[in-house]
Amino acid sequence: MKNILIIGATGQIGSELTMELRRRYGNDHVVAGYRNSKPSDALADSGPLERVDITNAQRLNEIVKRHGIDTIYNLAALLSAIAEDRPQAAWHIGINGLYNVLETARENGCAVFFPSSIGSFGPSTPRVNTPQETIQRPTTMYGVTKVTGELLSDYYHRRFGLDTRGVRYPGIISSVTLPGGGTTDYAVEIFYAAIKHKKFVCPLPRGAFLDMMYMPDALNCAIDLMEADPSKLIHRNAFNVSAMSFDPEILAAEIKRHMPDFEMTYNIDPKKQAIAASWPNNMDDSAARSEWGWKPEYNFKEMVSDMMEKVSAKLA
Ligand code: AKB
Numbered sequence: 001m002k003n004i005l006i007i008g009a010t011g012q013i014g015s016e017l018t019m020e021l022r023r024r025y026g027n028d029h030v031v032a033g034y035r036n037s038k039p040s041d042a043l044a045d046s047g048p049l050e051r052v053d054i055t056n057a058q059r060l061n062e063i064v065k066r067h068g069i070d071t072i073y074n075l076a077a078l079l080s081a082i083a084e085d086r087p088q089a090a091w092h093i094g095i096n097g098l099y100n101v102l103e104t105a106r107e108n109g110c111a112v113f114f115p116s117s118i119g120s121f122g123p124s125t126p127r128v129n130t131p132q133e134t135i136q137r138p139t140t141m142y143g144v145t146k147v148t149g150e151l152l153s154d155y156y157h158r159r160f161g162l163d164t165r166g167v168r169y170p171g172i173i174s175s176v177t178l179p180g181g182g183t184t185d186y187a188v189e190i191f192y193a194a195i196k197h198k199k200f201v202c203p204l205p206r207g208a209f210l211d212m213m214y215m216p217d218a219l220n221c222a223i224d225l226m227e228a229d230p231s232k233l234i235h236r237n238a239f240n241v242s243a244m245s246f247d248p249e250i251l252a253a254e255i256k257r258h259m260p261d262f263e264m265t266y267n268i269d270p271k272k273q274a275i276a277a278s279w280p281n282n283m284d285d286s287a288a289r290s291e292w293g294w295k296p297e298y299n300f301k302e303m304v305s306d307m308m309e310k311v312s313a314k315l316a
Contacts, residue, residue, distance in 0.1 A: 007076045080143070117146050118283065119138060132287040167238050171211065186248065211244075211282050
């Protein structure tokens with residue numbers, strides 16, 4: 001039986017990943033690690049909680065030992081837009097924190113999941129059907145931490161035999177916990193604005209195509225990768241995973257099909273616009289499909305219908 005620690009359990013992915021892992025492996029086997037944000041009642045009532053700051057290596061080691069942890073999902077990071085405002089903090093959490101996680105894992109024999117991102121690519125990367133192995137010269141601090149994290153995780157696998165695995169997540173769309181400080185956040189915020197006000201002011205321009213994924217697929221891909229047969233893995237850190245690609249116009253048009261009086265206008269955020277312009281439109285995820293059977297369940301239209309239903313129920 002696995003004993004899992006999630007670092008960043010109150011974040012957008014962490015809050016749902018913790019509940020899904022508890023459902024699959026048993027509540028007592030999944031420790032929710034949080035730093036500042038107060039855990040929801042669902043998280044606090046369903047299993048163990050620990051305050052974890054990954055920049056504190058000693059405390060991290062104590063928690064891993066105390067709970068007999070054998071698998072760590074490290075989701076702590078500052079997202080792309082906020083990382084440009086706080087680059088030093090983004091490096092400290094993203095890389096010094098990851099180093100502490102990898103060293104703790106080495107000492108205690110843990111497997112490690114590290115989420116990389118479409119942000120690990122940059123303006124010189126081929127933008128369409130972005131290959132698994134290609135140019136990675138990001139121009140954001142977020143991207144720099146993601147490429148460094150991929151390399152460091154692969155190094156620990158090669159040098160110390162650590163079981164490190166990761167995916168390059170696209171923008172994640174979900175209805176439970178709002179993201180914060182990301183470039184792709186608009187694709188979540190638009191649903192709340194549509195349902196509350198029938199209006200949305202979009203910070204990215206028309207034509208800003210980006211890879212996106214619905215949360216149930218984001219959870220499955222992390223768990224399926226960590227469960228995959230290691231003998232089949234040619235790559236480790238990190239796999240391209242793709243599910244859908246759209247720009248703000250296409251998303252607004254689909255929301256309008258559900259809500260004919262919905263209107264979107266634009267007020268471009270130059271920082272987010274520049275970041276989005278440096279990222280791929282859509283990634284080639286054939287390595288993930290062939291090495292561990294990755295296949296998304298939700299397409300674009302299914303995601304929009306489900307979000308409209310879930311966010312309406314939440315705000316009712
Ligand atoms: C962000 O926008 O920063 C993230 C990401 C794509 O990694 N959602």
